[in-house]
Structures are given as C-alpha cells and as structure tokens.
C-alpha cells in the first residue's frame with residue numbers, strides 16, 4: 001500500500017513538473033495522447049530510415065553516423081597526426097608468397113603521378129636480383145624485361161611503356177592489361193597478375209603536382225578510359241586554354257573544379273565503373289565520394305603490395321618479403337629539393353585539405369595498413385633493419401618546402 005502510494009506520488013510530481021514546464025493545462029488523457037503521437041512519429045522515422053533494406057533498430061544509428069563520419073574522422077585523424085586510426089585484423093596481413101615469373105606471375109605497376117613512382121619504377125627494372133633481370137640499354141628509356149621463356153614479367157612504364165595509356169589508372173589497367181600483354185607477347189597464355197602501387201602523403205603530392213603543372217606538364221594525353229570509352233570533353237574539361245597551364249598559381253590550381261589533381265590517388269585506385277565513370281550527374285556528390293573511396297580502399301587492400309613514398313626502406317623490405325625477391329641495393333630516402341619553397345597561407349592550407357578529403361581518408365587507411373603490415377612482417381622475420389625514414393607520425397607541419405623530388409619525373413610516353 002505504501003509502495004503504491006509512493007509511486008502515485010512520484011508520478012504526480014513528474015506530471016506537475018511537465019505541466020509547469022510547458023505551462024499548459026494538461027490532463028492525464030492529454031499526456032497519454034501526446035505519448036502516442038511521439039511513439040507513432042518514432043516508428044515512422046524508423047521505417048523511413050530503413051527503407052526497403054532489412055535493418056535492425058540497433059543498426060540504424062551507427063550505420064548513418066559512420067557513413068557521415070568516416071571521411072571526416074579520417075580527415076581529423078590526419079590533421080591531428082593521430083595514428084593508427086584503422087585497425088586491421090590478421091586476415092589482411094600479406095603472407096610471403098614467392099612469385100615465379102617463368103610460370104604465370106606478372107607484376108603490374110600502377111604508377112600515380114608525383115608519388116615517387118619513377119624511382120620505384122627504376123628499382124624494378126634496374127635493381128632486382130633475378131635470374132632473368134631486365135636488360136636496359138643506354139640512351140633508351142625502356143628496358144627489356146623477359147623471362148627465360150621470352151614472356152614478359154613486368155608491366156610498367158620502363159618495361160612495356162604506357163601501353164594502357166599515360167599513367168593508366170586501376171580502371172584502365174583492369175580492362176586493358178590482359179589484351180595488351182597478349183599483343184606484346186604475341187600469344188595468349190595464363191597469367192597471374194600482381195598489382196602494386198606507391199602512395200604518398202596527399203598534401204605533398206598535390207603541391208608537387210601543382211609545381212609540375214606550373215612547369216608545363218599536362219598529362220592531357222591520358223585517355224581516362226572507363227566502361228570502354230574515354231571521358232567525353234564536357235565531363236572533364238581542361239582547366240586551361242592554350243597548350244598548357246604553366247605559371248598557374250596555387251589559387252588558380254585550387255579553383256578549377258575539374259582539376260584531376262584533386263583526390264587523384266583515390267580516383268586512380270577506384271573502380272570508376274561503379275560510379276558511372278566521369279559522369280557525375282547520376283548520383284549525389286556525397287554518394288559518389290563514398291563509393292569512390294570505398295572502392296579505392298577495397299582495391300588497395302586486394303593489391304598484393306603497395307608502398308609509401310615516405311617509408312622507402314620499409315617499402316623495399318615489404319616488397320622483398322611479399323614476393324620473396326630481393327633488391328641488390330638498398331633504397332635510399334628520396335632526396336628532396338628545397339629550391340621551390342613557397343609560402344602557403346592558412347586559407348590555402350585548409351583549402352588543400354578540404355579539396356583532397358578522399359585522398360586524406362585513403363592515405364590514413366593506407367598508412368595504417370602499411371605500418372601494421374610491416375610490423376607484422378618484422379615480428380615474423382625478426383628483421384631489425386634500422387629505420388631511417390621520415391617520421392611520418394607527425395603530419396601536422398607538413399607544409400614545408402620539401403614537395404619536389406630532386407629526381408624529377410618526365411612524363412612523356
């Protein structure tokens with residue numbers, strides 16, 4: 001009896017408080033109607049959010065929240081120099097699986113502009129310890145990379161040349177490499193492709209590309225093939241009139257909407273067929289961004305190997321471990337030139353970050369995966385090589401002068 005009374009008393013108190021707060025004349029009946037309306041509304045929101053997809057009440061909120069915050073979170077992690085952001089489970093740590101070039105193995109190097117890929121490409125043709133290494137000739141840009149069976153084992157700029165287009169991206173390579181190899185070898189055979197690439201800090205890469213374009217590079221002969229055809233003119237209009245964009249300022253470079261430098265790494269690693277290629281009118285920009293980023297991550301994860309420019313030695317060791325091939329000479333940290341020092345304002349800084357959000361999220365993902373992979377590798381091999389690489393953990397103050405490699409890339413075919 002006391003208990004019931006106490007409860008009634010408490011309910012009454014609660015009720016009086018509501019009345020006081022809303023300053024309305026409320027009766028018990030009105031309160032109940034109010035609660036029913038709230039319940040109905042919640043149910044409606046629930047159904048609306050779920051759409052036709054099956055989803056449990058628990059799944060709704062986290063799904064929506066993580067979609068919104070995935071890019072933003074990585075972005076913030078990058079800006080804070082936080083590490084690691086993504087934790088990977090054991091299934092994605094590459095095991096060493098020796099390649100046999102005399103049989104079916106072929107390495108395909110996806111070379112993204114201004115990532116230091118030129119140096120890496122040279123290591124592949126000149127620095128590998130193989131039974132049939134590439135034969136390079138003086139005054140010739142390309143080397144012959146044949147096995148003892150006269151098959152090609154390396155698909156790259158310095159071996160096959162740009163046969164799938166200048167700086168061909170994942171989408172182009174995926175639809176072109178097999179046919180191109182058949183043509184080059186003049187035969188159809190079974191091949192096992194090992195895609196590899198090198199990524200670089202997105203801000204430095206962007207600045208480096210700007211400098212390169214400023215000096216006259218255009219890459220305008222890139223075909224941008226997807227779903228069987230090149231991007232049409234109005235899908236990716238050139239940012240400049242005339243032959244090139246030399247002397248472009250950073251602000252001009254940033255303000256061109258169709259500048260392919262923006263989020264280049266993400267775009268070049270994604271399967272663009274998944275987003276209707278270069279046609280942006282079939283989905284919202286947010287949808288497209290998320291799909292491109294997810295696809296780039298997936299393709300990166302499925303590559304047998306990727307390196308990071310900032311970690312030359314680890315890149316070398318991980319390559320050696322992954323394919324069980326060795327380099328003759330150790331990789332040196334790439335020399336950077338300091339001659340092109342530019343003062344970048346705070347506003348420009350945040351604009352570069354803002355306009356490369358996808359690359360920043362991708363790089364955070366790649367960096368976490370790479371560092372966790374090399375850690376695992378060291379545990380397995382017991383290799384205690386001395387780290388001479390940049391300290392990349394500190395990314396806050398990256399707007400320094402060191403955006404250009406001394407060893408510059410010339411990008412004609």
Ligand SMILES: *[C@@H]1O[C@H](CO)[C@@H](O)[C@H](O)[C@H]1NC(C)=O
Nearest residue numbers: 087088089090091092093301
């Ligand atoms: C490990 O990660 C992969 C790729 O992200 C995922 O598909 C798989 O389900 C994960 N496995 C476990 C046991 O968490």
Ligand SMILES: *[C@@H]1O[C@H](CO)[C@@H](O)[C@H](O)[C@H]1NC(C)=O
Nearest residue numbers: 237238239240241242256257
């Ligand atoms: C190129 O020139 C035309 C005509 O002067 C102009 O309308 C257009 O905006 C220019 N395009 C660029 C990218 O500067």
Ligand SMILES: *[C@@H]1O[C@H](CO)[C@@H](O)[C@H](O)[C@H]1NC(C)=O
Nearest residue numbers: 232234235276279280281282
């Ligand atoms: C882009 O896609 C939309 C819708 O899918 C289509 O209507 C339009 O014709 C396409 N644009 C081009 C240039 O192909």
